[in-house]
Amino acid sequence: MTPELTIQKAKEVIRVEADAIAALSSRIDGNFVDAVELLFECKGRVIVTGVGKSGLVARKIAATLASTGTSAFFIHAAEGLHGDLGVVREEDVILIITKSGETSEISALIPQLRNIGVKLITITGTLDTSLTRVSDIVLDASVKEEACPHDLAPTASSTAALVMGDALAVALLERRGFTMEDFASIHPGGNLGKKLLTRIEDLMYTGDHLPIMQEDSLFKDVILEMNRKRFGAVCIVDDKGKLKGIITEGDLRREIEKGEAILQSKASESMSTEPKVVSVQTLAVDALALLEEFNILQLIMVDEDGKPIGMIHLHDLLDAGIK
Helix, strand or coil: CCHHHHHHHHHHHHHHHHHHHHHHHHHCCHHHHHHHHHHHHCCCCEEEEECHHHHHHHHHHHHHHHHCCCCEEEEEHHHHCCCHHHHCCCCCEEEEEECCCCCHHHHHHHHHHHHHCCEEEEEECCCCCHHHHHCCEEEECCCCCCCCCCCCCCCHHHHHHHHHHHHHHHHHHHHHCCCHHHHHHCCCCCHHHHHHHCEHHHCCECHHHCCEEECCCEHHHHHHHHHHHCCCEEEEECCCCCEEEEEEHHHHHHHHCCCHHHHHCEHHHCCECCCCEECCCCEHHHHHHHHHHHCCCEEEEECCCCCEEEEEEHHHHHHCCCC
16 A cells, blocks of 8 residues: 555544544434433442453543542453442442443343343444333544444444543533632643642741741852752841841842942842742642742742741752642
């Protein structure tokens, strides 16, 4: 096959599958709404099942439901016939993924599921089957054709079923009022979890690491403190320890240009009097936004009395994966 024909075939597959997905939109109707409500009202778990390619799609849909606030897991239909049905309870909802609707393993499960008393939602590519006739809700994921040139291998049909499952999951999370914070709480290891769960207090430097000098300290001593703590800045406080200002490396360079006399001046004469301060409870992502907004490198954390208790540098946030 020539490269041109390869490209042509690939584009044809994409067209067929895109058409199959687009056709789903007209089938989002009252049945879909009922399915979302049934899943929302479920007092047990949502158990997703299927066989073959449909089983792989079912596994992905179960994972998407679980990651968006629904208690869901996958059972392979064949395993269900050999003991896994023991986990099913009457309060559960079974979500079945099937192209033909007549898969032997699925058909064999139905009497047992009905005996347990669970509700059945079926996403299927074939509407008039023994399975659809006993299902409580049927969602039409049929396709005009497969992308396979022989119209055999599940391609467009599995994609359509997957998209229908995604539509269910997203509509359901909206119905639940599932927030970004909720998502982060069950994805603590991901980037979103870091953004929404990490607070300044988890990353800030405290105690002896803090560069702090009195406002009547000599400028030369401020430089020494800055070099010792390697923070690129020094907090300037009054005799009660309350934050009065900050001297940064930028301030240092500007002051040094005035000559050696500056070394004997007081810190209060060179400090910036409006340093950016935040609470220790500030989200790290919000701290990063503040640094970027004001084009600065450090933030100071103060307590209720205005005393510096922590400090953080832009690099600390970036090193922690806060982006």
